[in-house]
Amino acid sequence: MKVAVVTGGSSGIGLAIIHQLTAQGFKAISWDINPPKEDVPFVRCDVTSEEAVKAALSQTQSQYGEPTILINNCGLQFLSPVDEFPLEKWNQLISILLTGTFLCSKVMIPGMKKNGWGRIINVSSIHGKVASPYKAAYVAAKHGVLGLSKVMALELGEFNITVNSICPGFVDTPLMRQQLSKQAELNQMTEADVASEIMLKPACIKKFTTTEQVAGMVNYFISDAAATITGEAFSMSGGWGMGQ
Numbered sequence: 650m651k652v653a654v655v656t657g658g659s660s661g662i663g664l665a666i667i668h669q670l671t672a673q674g675f676k677a678i679s680w681d682i683n684p685p686k687e688d689v690p691f692v693r694c695d696v697t698s699e700e701a702v703k704a705a706l707s708q709t710q711s712q713y714g715e716p717t718i719l720i721n722n723c724g725l726q727f728l729s730p731v732d733e734f735p736l737e738k739w740n741q742l743i744s745i746l747l748t749g750t751f752l753c754s755k756v757m758i759p760g761m762k763k764n765g766w767g768r769i770i771n772v773s774s775i776h777g778k779v780a781s782p783y784k785a786a787y788v789a790a791k792h793g794v795l796g797l798s799k800v801m802a803l804e805l806g807e808f809n810i811t812v813n814s815i816c817p818g819f820v821d822t823p824l825m826r827q828q829l830s831k832q833a834e835l836n837q838m839t840e841a842d843v844a845s846e847i848m849l850k851p852a853c854i855k856k857f858t859t860t861e862q863v864a865g866m867v868n869y870f871i872s873d874a875a876a877t878i879t880g881e882a883f884s885m886s887g888g889w890g891m892g893q
């Protein structure tokens with residue numbers, strides 16, 4: 650049975666990915682700082698610490714076997730104008746979103762190489778391709794994830810390891826709900842107006858993407874149909890910015 654690690658698998662998109670991978674017969678484990686509220690395999694891990702990531706890998710190997718699928722998904726958001734952005738928050742977002750993706754990939758690549766097959770899927774964001782105000786650290790980190798993905802795709806192709814990214818627009822999760830209220834406060838608008846006039850404004854389809862739809866794209870990147878696809882960044886944003 651193939652073993653998959655999903656960082657941030659205890660909530661939102663990560664949890665939906667765990668459900669779908671499990672349903673397909675994979676052993677999918679959440680690496681998260683918070684335990685899941687339901688009964689899914691869980692290894693406590695703060696992805697910003699190399700020591701913690703190495704310890705989580707050892708525990709995963711001994712409990713479940715060598716992981717050959719990695720979904721770098723965990724994340725958080727913080728909104729502030731650049732000139733007021735606290736350095737501590739900048740460092741925290743870069744560490745979790747970008748350094749965490751680097752560290753988890755770094756420790757798992759040797760096992761994938763030995764296995765002669767591997768899949769790394771990074772949950773970036775449409776903010777890996779475009780910007781929005783007040784999201785300096787998030788946008789910088791998510792652009793960085795796409796750059797890191799391209800480097801890994803180049804290095805790992807010969808080992809039959811693909812590296813792809815998913816770039817969702819807004820997905821209905823606790824992270825998105827928290828942004829909705831913060832944006833309403835920053836812009837002095839109702840949450841409904843933030844949803845229609847800010848979040849979904851650049852999209853052709855004015856609907857939030859679901860966690861299950863993002864998990865479906867993970868399934869595709871793991872499948873044999875995607876065996877020669879690598880280094881790609883696939884948008885799931887309702888068609889953000891098509892008119893620009």
Ligand SMILES: NC(=O)c1ccc[n+]([C@@H]2O[C@H](COP(=O)([O-])OP(=O)(O)OC[C@H]3O[C@@H](n4cnc5c(N)ncnc54)[C@H](O)[C@@H]3O)[C@@H](O)[C@H]2O)c1
Nearest residue numbers: 657660661662681682695696723724774819820822824825
């Ligand atoms: N929700 C959206 O609208 C949206 C859109 C585009 C991209 N994304 C990306 O999708 C990913 C998942 O987001 P979500 O909306 O499901 O969020 P979520 O808040 O529901 O889940 C995030 C998970 O990450 C975990 N986490 C946070 N810091 C961690 C750390 N240091 N180590 C390990 N785990 C940690 C949290 O405990 C949580 O379980 C994020 O990378 C996010 O940037 C989300």
